[in-house]
Amino acid sequence: LINFFGLTLTQIQHHLKSLDFPQFAPEQIARWIYQKNIFDFSKMTNLSLLQRQKLDDSFFINAPKPLSFVQSEDGTKKYLFPTGNGKFIETAFIPEKNRSTLCLSSQVGCKMGCLFCMTAKQGFQGQLSAAQIIGQFQGIEEKERITNLVYMGMGEPLDNIDEVLSSLEVFTSPWGYALSPKKITLSTIGILPGIQKFLSQSSCRLALSLHSPFEEERKTLMPIQTVYPFSEILDFLRSYQKEKTLDRLSIEYIVFKDLNHSPAHAKAMARILQGLKVRVNLIPYHPVPGTDLEGAREDQMLSFQVKLKEKGLMTTVRKSRGLDIDAACGLLSTKALLKPEKDLDY
Numbered sequence: 001l002i003n004f005f006g007l008t009l010t011q012i013q014h015h016l017k018s019l020d021f022p023q024f025a026p027e028q029i030a031r032w033i034y035q036k037n038i039f040d041f042s043k044m045t046n047l048s049l050l051q052r053q054k055l056d057d058s059f060f061i062n063a064p065k066p067l068s069f070v071q072s073e074d075g076t077k078k079y080l081f082p083t084g085n086g087k088f089i090e091t092a093f094i095p096e097k098n099r100s101t102l103c104l105s106s107q108v109g110c111k112m113g114c115l116f117c118m119t120a121k122q123g124f125q126g127q128l129s130a131a132q133i134i135g136q137f138q139g140i141e142e143k144e145r146i147t148n149l150v151y152m153g154m155g156e157p158l159d160n161i162d163e164v165l166s167s168l169e170v171f172t173s174p175w176g177y178a179l180s181p182k183k184i185t186l187s188t189i190g191i192l193p194g195i196q197k198f199l200s201q202s203s204c205r206l207a208l209s210l211h212s213p214f215e216e217e218r219k220t221l222m223p224i225q226t227v228y229p230f231s232e233i234l235d236f237l238r239s240y241q242k243e244k245t246l247d248r249l250s251i252e253y254i255v256f257k258d259l260n261h262s263p264a265h266a267k268a269m270a271r272i273l274q275g276l277k278v279r280v281n282l283i284p285y286h287p288v289p290g291t292d293l294e295g296a297r298e299d300q301m302l303s304f305q306v307k308l309k310e311k312g313l314m315t316t317v318r319k320s321r322g323l324d325i326d327a328a329c330g331l332l333s334t335k336a337l338l339k340p341e342k343d344l345d346y
């Protein structure tokens with residue numbers, strides 16, 4: 001039996017091809033699942049009894065459910081989802097005054113090895129299916145309150161690009177959850193072919209993690225720099241912005257104490273970002289075991305912001321959320337949880 005949860009319209013069409021369904025049936029089914037949250041074919045009343053029976057014989061609908069959650073004193077909630085074979089992922093729900101953001105994971109662990117990241121210490125343990133990505137949204141009790149989605153949880157989304165693109169299609173399509181692409185941001189450390197594919201197939205927002213404007217320094221923080229140097233990525237984005245309007249780009253920059261917030265860094269940032277229409281987000285850092293990196297103080301972040309603004313860069317400082325439950329940026333990890341568990345069907 002095949003699980004219909006997490007499938008795109010084209011995938012549902014493909015599965016129904018040989019079963020003699022009318023042309024509009026796949027879209028009706030998608031709307032039942034994603035818009036009305038009906039996970040039982042027998043309740044899809046605009047399909048005939050025979051069609052419902054046929055669906056029941058070959059398919060089922062099952063969405064991931066969280067195993068547990070912890071809640072921060074600031075209201076942030078961190079959910080734990082099982083992904084089968086004793087593995088788990090985390091998802092952070094971050095309520096704010098005027099919006100609520102859900103931070104999605106795209107992989108179990110990660111293979112990118114960024115020096116500052118807790119998920120990196122876990123290593124790579126597997127890809128998430130589109131159903132497992134979408135399920136992090138579908139499965140939580142605050143679903144109706146969510147206004148923004150960010151792919152900034154565990155994993156590098158462009159290292160799992162096909163499933164991530166399918167999940168974006170379900171989130172933004174009129175037959176799916178019909179969320180605005182402007183409210184969805186995919187964050188990447190910079191995998192150039194993935195960025196190219198993402199920009200051509202999705203109109204969601206893109207956030208590039210830079211963390212240093214100096215190649216050698218960035219290499220020590222992010223090994224991906226040796227494979228896809230940021231200069232190549234920024235050149236590509238510059239030419240892309242010239243040809244097409246790309247007003248959905250931001251730069252993420254974690255500010256480390258005594259490392260990357262000097263006047264020279266501000267000057268170099270202005271140089272490498274010249275000609276690009278971007279916003280720079282400065283992110284506070286929280287130490288993880290196994291590195292000497294520490295976060296810059298708030299006043300240091302604010303003075304770096306001033307320096308960047310003086311150079312003409314639109315810059316914001318992000319607040320830390322969910323620190324007491326390890327839900328803040330870079331702290332997600334499910335390594336300690338690994339234990340035998342049955343396989344799952346999504």
Ligand code: SF4
Nearest residue numbers: 110112114117120155
């Ligand atoms: S920062 Fe992102 S890409 Fe780098 S190791 Fe962590 S999860 Fe992977």
